[in-house]
Amino acid sequence: MDFLRRVGDVKLTRLFYLVFVLGLPLATAFFCQTFVTGRLQVVLPVIALVIAFCCCVKDRDRLQISFGQAVLLLFFLWAAADQNTAFAGKVTSYVCQIWLLVFGCILFVSLIIGNAQNREREWSGFFWGAVLAIGIFYAAVTIICWVTPAVHDAIYTRFFASSASSIDAADWKAGFTNHYSTNGMYLAFGLIACVPLLLDKRKNLIFRLAPFIVILLALLLTTKRAHLVFGVGSIAVAMILFGSREKLSIAFKAVIAIAIAVLCVYVASLYAPDLLDTFNRIADMSSNDDTSTTDRLYFSTLCQQIWEKSPVVGSGMGTYAVEFNTTGLSANYIAAGYSIMYAHNCFWQVLAEQGIIGFALLILAFAANLLGSVRLLLQLNRNVSADWRTRAFLAASVSMQIFFILYCTTGNPLYDMQAYIPYLFSCGVYFAVSRQASAEGLLFHRGHRRSLGRRQDWQSSSALMEVSAAQMGLAAQRIMGER
Numbered sequence: 001m002d003f004l005r006r007v008g009d010v011k012l013t014r015l016f017y018l019v020f021v022l023g024l025p026l027a028t029a030f031f032c033q034t035f036v037t038g039r040l041q042v043v044l045p046v047i048a049l050v051i052a053f054c055c056c057v058k059d060r061d062r063l064q065i066s067f068g069q070a071v072l073l074l075f076f077l078w079a080a081a082d083q084n085t086a087f088a089g090k091v092t093s094y095v096c097q098i099w100l101l102v103f104g105c106i107l108f109v110s111l112i113i114g115n116a117q118n119r120e121r122e123w124s125g126f127f128w129g130a131v132l133a134i135g136i137f138y139a140a141v142t143i144i145c146w147v148t149p150a151v152h153d154a155i156y157t158r159f160f161a162s163s164a165s166s167i168d169a170a171d172w173k174a175g176f177t178n179h180y181s182t183n184g185m186y187l188a189f190g191l192i193a194c195v196p197l198l199l200d201k202r203k204n205l206i207f208r209l210a211p212f213i214v215i216l217l218a219l220l221l222t223t224k225r226a227h228l229v230f231g232v233g234s235i236a237v238a239m240i241l242f243g244s245r246e247k248l249s250i251a252f253k254a255v256i257a258i259a260i261a262v263l264c265v266y267v268a269s270l271y272a273p274d275l276l277d278t279f280n281r282i283a284d285m286s287s288n289d290d291t292s293t294t295d296r297l298y299f300s301t302l303c304q305q306i307w308e309k310s311p312v313v314g315s316g317m318g319t320y321a322v323e324f325n326t327t328g329l330s331a332n333y334i335a336a337g338y339s340i341m342y343a344h345n346c347f348w349q350v351l352a353e354q355g356i357i358g359f360a361l362l363i364l365a366f367a368a369n370l371l372g373s374v375r376l377l378l379q380l381n382r383n384v385s386a387d388w389r390t391r392a393f394l395a396a397s398v399s400m401q402i403f404f405i406l407y408c409t410t411g412n413p414l415y416d417m418q419a420y421i422p423y424l425f426s427c428g429v430y431f432a433v434s435r436q437a438s439a440e441g442l443l444f445h446r447g448h449r450r451s452l453g454r455r456q457d458w459q460s461s462s463a464l465m466e467v468s469a470a471q472m473g474l475a476a477q478r479i480m481g482e483r
Helices: 002-030 040-059 067-081 090-114 120-147 149-160 180-192 205-221 225-246 249-269 273-286 291-309 319-324 330-335 346-382 388-407 417-439 446-482
Strands: none
Touching: 002 040, 002 090, 002 120, 002 417, 040 090, 067 090, 067 346, 067 417, 090 417, 120 149, 120 180, 120 205, 120 388, 120 417, 180 205, 180 225, 180 388, 180 417, 205 225, 225 346, 225 388, 291 319, 291 346, 319 346, 346 388, 346 417, 388 417
């Protein structure tokens, strides 16, 4: 009985850790427009940080930090110090304060869990599994709202009828969110979370493909161009990197799979024309009728004007929102229910608000984490003793990072908790895998790899010599027997 009680206590402790340290931030990210609103958006990440720190002290984990995480931390500190103190309204100031609190908490949580000993596979698997389950949920709601608009009307009345952005939520493409862009983002994250499942060859092929197909169908229905292209493209890159052991076979399979997917979409569009709306919007990007493209060109121009005022240190966080509200274009967005506006290009906005210093730190952090993840995945691919599940989690992390960086060119993921919380956790996956691989001796320096290769060559040569000697001995015995 004591043994069973101890086992139960261990399982409850692990469940407590996963639910509070990972579950609360994920609930904040994926349900911040419905269930986790107001002060809960700050309270839940703070609780997760406190519990993660207490578990870190209890387990006596040694805190280490990678170069990419250190630079990302410097960027956060620079953004916190470099703020625009002359905010035009309380809304702008409140939004910036929320970003500093939530982003800071999740950044430190990702640092702590990345150093959690004997928890790497556990929390990484929970993270990707939770994101996949949430993606399936949003996909199911989107498809149901498309088939039965009355369901969307009930969701809209319950959650978004009184909100400022109710105009966007009135369209069924928004699903369980207040904007179809947010819905597309959640679906893209669910699509990326399918990577570990797709790479699990132990499971049935239909079981592996079904969630991917359902989420992809829902993403097509949202007509979000960037989410579809960036999501599918990042997954393709991650799959090819994961299959580098197999040379070109994985790339050939990816090309065949994409061709079959395009054919299936075309056949399905004969019965559901809404599936082609995404491709129609892609075709309309070159026309002057696409207001989203023309407006974002104006956003970039405004960022350039702000940057010219203070090119080195920037004008401070919140400057873009203040300057945008003084332009004539802001009236259209205020009338549509937008209380604060972003540049829809994180790189331009960071350059304008944090200057060259903040921009350089952000680029360096993105590059260090992504290139480090890719390099680590390729190193693990060369080691036959590396666990496939660990490599699959790392491949999903690479895909998430690529999507986030690409989406920074057309959206506001750096400022949306719906996007930066999953991104920071994916960086934590990379650091956890790196620390685990180093501890298990799966990583070798160039000199070690050369000596290991020479040792393997010598061992193989010795084995061949032994086999040859044995064969010669058998031949001699046969000759003597015949005589």
